[in-house]
Amino acid sequence: xxxxxxxHEIDHEAAVFEQRRGACxxxxxxxxxxxxxVDDESIQDIAAVLGMTADEVDSxxxxxxxxLRRPVGRHVIRICTSVSCWIMGSEMLVxxxxxxxxxGLGETTKDGRxxxxxxxxxxxxxxxxxxxxxxxxxxxxxxxxxxxxLAQYQ
Amino acid sequence: xxxxxxxxxxxxxxxxxxxSEYEAAGGYQAVRKALGGMSPKxxxxxxxxxxxxxxxxxxxxxxxxxxxxxxNPHPKYLVVNGDEMEPGTFKDRVxxxxxxxxLVEGVILASYTIGADVAFVFLRGEYLESERQMKKxxxxxxxKGYLGKNILxxxxxxxxxxxxxxxRYICGEETxxxxxxxxxxxxxxxxxxxxxxxxxxxxxxxxxxxxxxCNLPGIIAKGPEWFKGLSKTANGGTKLIGVSGKVKNPGxxxxxxxxxxxxxxxxxxxxxxxxLSLRGIIPGGASTDYLTEEHLDVEMDYExxxxxxxxxxxxxxxxxxNKTCPVGMIHNLITxxxxxxxGWCTPCREGLPWAEKTLRAIERGEGVxxxxxxxxxxxxxxxxxxxFCALAPGAMAPLGSGLKYFREDFERHIREQRCPWK
Numbered sequence: 364x365x366x367x368x369x370x371h372e373i374d375h376e377a378a379v380f381e382q383r384r385g386a387c388x389x390x391x392x393x394x395x396x397x398x399x400x401v402d403d404e405s406i407q408d409i410a411a412v413l414g415m416t417a418d419e420v421d422s423x424x425x426x427x428x429x430x431l432r433r434p435v436g437r438h439v440i441r442i443c444t445s446v447s448c449w450i451m452g453s454e455m456l457v458x459x460x461x462x463x464x465x466x467g468l469g470e471t472t473k474d475g476r477x478x479x480x481x482x483x484x485x486x487x488x489x490x491x492x493x494x495x496x497x498x499x500x501x502x503x504x505x506x507x508x509x510x511x512x513l514a515q516y517q
Numbered sequence: 518x519x520x521x522x523x524x525x526x527x528x529x530x531x532x533x534x535x536x537s538e539y540e541a542a543g544g545y546q547a548v549r550k551a552l553g554g555m556s557p558k559x560x561x562x563x564x565x566x567x568x569x570x571x572x573x574x575x576x577x578x579x580x581x582x583x584x585x586x587x588x589n590p591h592p593k594y595l596v597v598n599g600d601e602m603e604p605g606t607f608k609d610r611v612x613x614x615x616x617x618x619x620l621v622e623g624v625i626l627a628s629y630t631i632g633a634d635v636a637f638v639f640l641r642g643e644y645l646e647s648e649r650q651m652k653k654x655x656x657x658x659x660x661k662g663y664l665g666k667n668i669l670x671x672x673x674x675x676x677x678x679x680x681x682x683x684x685r686y687i688c689g690e691e692t693x694x695x696x697x698x699x700x701x702x703x704x705x706x707x708x709x710x711x712x713x714x715x716x717x718x719x720x721x722x723x724x725x726x727x728x729x730x731c732n733l734p735g736i737i738a739k740g741p742e743w744f745k746g747l748s749k750t751a752n753g754g755t756k757l758i759g760v761s762g763k764v765k766n767p768g769x770x771x772x773x774x775x776x777x778x779x780x781x782x783x784x785x786x787x788x789x790x791x792x793l794s795l796r797g798i799i800p801g802g803a804s805t806d807y808l809t810e811e812h813l814d815v816e817m818d819y820e821x822x823x824x825x826x827x828x829x830x831x832x833x834x835x836x837x838x839n840k841t842c843p844v845g846m847i848h849n850l851i852t853x854x855x856x857x858x859x860g861w862c863t864p865c866r867e868g869l870p871w872a873e874k875t876l877r878a879i880e881r882g883e884g885v886x887x888x889x890x891x892x893x894x895x896x897x898x899x900x901x902x903x904x905f906c907a908l909a910p911g912a913m914a915p916l917g918s919g920l921k922y923f924r925e926d927f928e929r930h931i932r933e934q935r936c937p938w939k
């Protein structure tokens with residue numbers, strides 16, 4: 364069930380659009396922000412709030428890269444693998460993360476601490492390679508710096 | 518030092534300019550001038566005279582784009598394209614985070630000109646700092662009467678909202694962006710009708726890039742001749758020009774249009790890192806054709822870059838050095854486009870993964886010479902006019918030009934059955 368607060372927030376987003384379904388992506392982001400990912404029940408709840416079918420909401424949810432339809436860990440690492448970061452050594456960072464965390468791309472550590480996801484260009488190309496952990500952008504990385512940064516996310 | 522109207526206020530550390538700082542630097546004077554005595558037609562004429570062209574990649578003349586918006590029906594919409602997802606592009610972020618009121622003022626001017634009642638800033642989902650700064654600036658602008666009902670006591674009213682994308686490259690295409698803003702999957706729409714007449718919820722709509730709109734306050738305050746004079750060529754204005762790759766000083770600079778690649782790469786960016794030489798230049802984001810060292814003295818404006826077979830695009834260039842594998846780099850680019858294809862039309866949905874797999878095989882040393890013919894064929898079959906929108910043709914730009922300039926590198930991978938760079 365969506366909480367009253369979440370429904371209120373979705374209603375607030377929907378108020379600016381000519382049609383309530385305009386807030387579909389906003390609603391998915393609102394739910395994900397609180398719960399980390401979007402489960403099937405939330406899809407149905409959002410559909411009910413916006414007057415859509417659950418299938419319509421799911422077709423939108425699965426279209427967008429940033430909407431997660433599977434459970435994630437406490438912290439989500441989004442590593443940029445696009446061209447400028449690739450030139451500057453993102454493959455080395457991916458290998459480092461996979462080795463250190465013992466997981467592949469798209470997977471979550473057994474202790475539920477990190478989920479590792481590949482991300483498209485983060486728009487930080489002059490400070491490549493870059494990645495995001497949760498809402499924070501980290502730039503000019505190498506494995507040594509990354510080791511210290513990871514320690515901040517427990 | 519030439520004038521830098523877009524970035525002159527931005528602090529070295531990039532911390533945002535507040536409303537009072539923006540006003541103290543002459544901010545919102547263009548809105549006062551326009552709403553205080555210019556008709557929307559007057560503003561349109563000034564923008565047309567300035568020759569301002571879209572800074573998002575396509576370079577379409579902004580005033581001409583606006584001129585197709587009809588009087589009615591209402592509500593009409595202005596949508597800011599801040600979906601900066603073109604790989605290698607990091608220019609709009611600097612404006613959004615560093616001087617958000619410049620964009621708000623540009624939005625008001627554009628909206629007034631086309632008679633928009635509501636405007637949306639569509640931001641890519643990862644730009645959370647941009648979201649914070651834009652929302653803060655919008656709140657400040659409402660409080661001072663620059664937004665909302667009867668702006669500065671005039672008859673004109675405008676509401677402005679921020680929308681965060683769910684994340685998909687295709688949303689930078691303006692009709693896909695409109696679908697995304699309506700809460701749908703971001704598939705492009707059939708054109709015509711064009712958004713100017715039938716856009717957001719079927720209403721007249723204009724979609725403009727962040728940097729394009731940020732040029733408007735200067736143009737209105739100082740006039741079209743001033744704007745044209747900023748440039749070294751016939752295309753008016755300055756341009757945010759960026760460099761990424763293995764240079765000594767990667768970064769972003771506001772420079773006169775018409776600056777040469779050489780000045781940017783070896784002047785501002787400090788040249789290649791020690792021990793490396795330049796092999797390829799992708800001038801304006803992932804969907805533009807490679808240029809090479811022979812093009813270093815080409816002037817960066819819309820026509821001149823087009824004449825040598827590429828595009829100015831977003832103006833943020835990606836450099837390939839002699840120790841970076843061209844096949845690996847092109848494979849990286851095509852992997853991006855294959856992932857981001859919306860799947861709507863067959864050539865793009867099927868063709869891009871085919872290109873990706875073929876490139877992967879060559880890069881891994883599993884390619885055969887016939888693969889090059891397959892890639893040549895795909896460059897034609899996914900090229901301009903063959904697909905529903907410009908995504909696949911954009912993807913073919915680095916592939917087609919890469920096959921032209923770096924063909925011997927492809928052949929070497931196949932002959933030696935390995936990547937010579939590994």
